Each structure stands twice: as C-alpha cells, then as structure tokens.
Amino acid sequence: MKTALTIAGSDSSGGAGIQADLKTFSALGVYGMSVLTAVTAQNTQEVSDVEELSPKIIAGQIDAIFQDIDVDSIKIGMLSNEQAIRVIAERLNVYRPYPVVLDPVMVSKSGYDLLRPAAKNALLTELLPMATLITPNLKETEALLGYPVTTLREMEEAAKALVHLGPRAALVKGGHLEGEAVDVLFDGTDLHHFSGERVQTKNTHGTGCTLSSAIAAFMAKGRPLAEAVTEAKCYIQRAIAEGLSIGHGHGPTHHFHEWYTKEGIKK
Numbered sequence: 496m497k498t499a500l501t502i503a504g505s506d507s508s509g510g511a512g513i514q515a516d517l518k519t520f521s522a523l524g525v526y527g528m529s530v531l532t533a534v535t536a537q538n539t540q541e542v543s544d545v546e547e548l549s550p551k552i553i554a555g556q557i558d559a560i561f562q563d564i565d566v567d568s569i570k571i572g573m574l575s576n577e578q579a580i581r582v583i584a585e586r587l588n589v590y591r592p593y594p595v596v597l598d599p600v601m602v603s604k605s606g607y608d609l610l611r612p613a614a615k616n617a618l619l620t621e622l623l624p625m626a627t628l629i630t631p632n633l634k635e636t637e638a639l640l641g642y643p644v645t646t647l648r649e650m651e652e653a654a655k656a657l658v659h660l661g662p663r664a665a666l667v668k669g670g671h672l673e674g675e676a677v678d679v680l681f682d683g684t685d686l687h688h689f690s691g692e693r694v695q696t697k698n699t700h701g702t703g704c705t706l707s708s709a710i711a712a713f714m715a716k717g718r719p720l721a722e723a724v725t726e727a728k729c730y731i732q733r734a735i736a737e738g739l740s741i742g743h744g745h746g747p748t749h750h751f752h753e754w755y756t757k758e759g760i761k762k
C-alpha cells in the first residue's frame with residue numbers, strides 16, 4: 496500500500512487539519528501518517544485556543560517516521576510559527592521526500608491566525624523552495640506575493656509569479672471568487688484550469704486541507720501532477736456537494752470510502 500504523511504495542526508472538530516488529511520488519505524486508499532505541529536481548540540464556528548508543539552517533538556515525529564517507513568508523498572498544512580518551519584525544513588533536507596504538497600495555511604475560515612504573521616518570511620525562504628506544489632487560496636496568494644489577486648487573469652499571472660519564488664508548481668485556488676470554483680495550476684511550463692460548479696453551502700470547513708491531501712494521495716499512487724489535481728478536484732467537488740451540516744458554523748466536507756475505485760474516483 497502507498498503511504499502519505501501529513502505535517503499539520505489538529506482540529507478538534509475533525510473538519511480540517513490533520514483529521515481532514517487522514518480521512519482523505521483513507522478514503523483514497525493510501526496509508527496515512529501524521530506529524531503534529533500544533534493542537535487547536537476549534538469547532539465549526541471558531542478557533543478558541545492553540546498550543547504549539549516544540550521543535551524537538553516535531554523533529555522527533557519526523558525522524559521516527561523516516562527512519563522506519565518509506566513515505567510516498569507529503570502534505571504540509573498549518574505550521575503556526577517560525578521555529579516549526581525551520582525544524583521541518585531542516586529535517587526534510589535530510590530525508591529529501593518527494594512529492595511535497597505545501598498548503599500555506601495562514602488564516603482559518605473563522606478568522607484566526609494559524610500562522611503567526613512574523614513567520615511568513617521563513618515560509619517563503621525555507622519551505623517554498625522545497626515544495627513540489629503549493630496550493631494557496633486567494634488571500635494566501637496575496638500575502639505571499641504582496642499584491643491582491645482577484646480575477647482569473649490575475650490568478651494565472653500569480654501562479655507563474657509564485658513558481659518564481661521556488662516551488663516547482665503552484666495551484667491558485669479560486670474558492671473565494673464568485674461564480675464557478677476555478678483553480679489555476681502553473682506546472683513550470685503550462686497553465687491548466689480546473690473548474691467546478693459552485694455549491695451554495697456554508698459547509699466549507701477544511702476544503703483546502705482536503706484538496707491538498709487528495710493531491711498528495713493521488714501523487715503517492717504515482718499520478719503525474721496535473722492528473723492528480725484533476726482527480727483531487729473531482730474529490731473535493733463531491734466532498735463539498737455532500738458536505739455535512741454538523742455544528743452551527745461552517746460544517747465539514749464529507750469523505751466517502753466507496754468513492755475510490757482502482758480506476759479513480761467514481762463520477
């Protein structure tokens with residue numbers, strides 16, 4: 496069985512973070528592992544507290560996995576602070592995993608800073624250059640590039656500009672635009688568009704976590720990048736369409752195990 500590792504924060508309500516990542520890996524038939532960076536006290540309405548883990552235990556978790564198990568892909572999510580970024584970059588430089596899907600998580604849907612603003616530079620210099628793919632939403636794209644991105648044309652230019660910062664490829668997600676939910680991939684050579692029908696729902700907690708984990712899962716299975724994004728987009732579309740009205744805020748996406756067949760996602 497192929498394996499995938501998520502390096503991310505815990506969401507106590509189970510809709511985002513490590514929990515969403517492991518549910519996605521499992522639904523897509525890869526063996527999931529986790530390195531925790533922080534524990535959030537969170538529900539569908541708010542993040543009420545965060546406790547960051549020490550660089551020592553973050554390094555310890557990474558070492559424990561890589562010294563024993565072959566890792567077929569990695570997804571990185573919530574990092575919280577600069578020390579976590581530095582120790583993860585340092586350990587990954589030793590083990591050189593491939594592929595690395597980096598979701599540059601910054602602010603939760605409920606408005607809480609999941610990355611301390613002062614840690615942004617370390618993210619840019621230490622981790623972006625190691626990534627096979629980064630998957631920012633529009634706000635994160637703006638924070639990384641330093642200018643607003645609000646149209647499809649600007650998303651295309653932004654995806655190219657992000658690749659200049661070091662990752663091999665960039666997927667700019669249009670989940671927060673109006674109209675069709677269009678994501679734009681620049682793979683270093685070509686631009687690709689991935690379009691999904693917009694679902695009118697408030698149950699979008701963890702959509703970015705789910706999409707990046709699904710891409711990592713398909714890449715673990717050996718799919719080339721653009722194909723992995725196509726399959727993952729199909730997965731997130733249905734996970735949102737069948738999202739769950741759990742809690743009183745932004746409910747979570749739905750992960751169905753029976754979706755995955757040997758041929759791919761059941762359409």
Ligand SMILES: Nc1ncnc2c1ncn2[C@@H]1O[C@H](COP(=O)(O)OP(=O)(O)O)[C@@H](O)[C@H]1O
Binds near residue numbers: 699
């Ligand atoms: N209401 C929606 N209907 C359909 N697709 C959506 C919707 N909201 C987000 N998406 C898709 O979900 C994925 C995650 O995007 P986004 O919500 O922008 O990320 P994030 O969770 O990082 O803010 C993207 O593929 C985006 O196009």
Ligand SMILES: Cc1ncc(COP(=O)(O)O)c(N)n1
Binds near residue numbers: 573701702
């Ligand atoms: C631990 C953790 N990681 C990531 C997110 C982002 O998810 P969202 O953008 O849907 O709030 C989150 N809320 N919590």
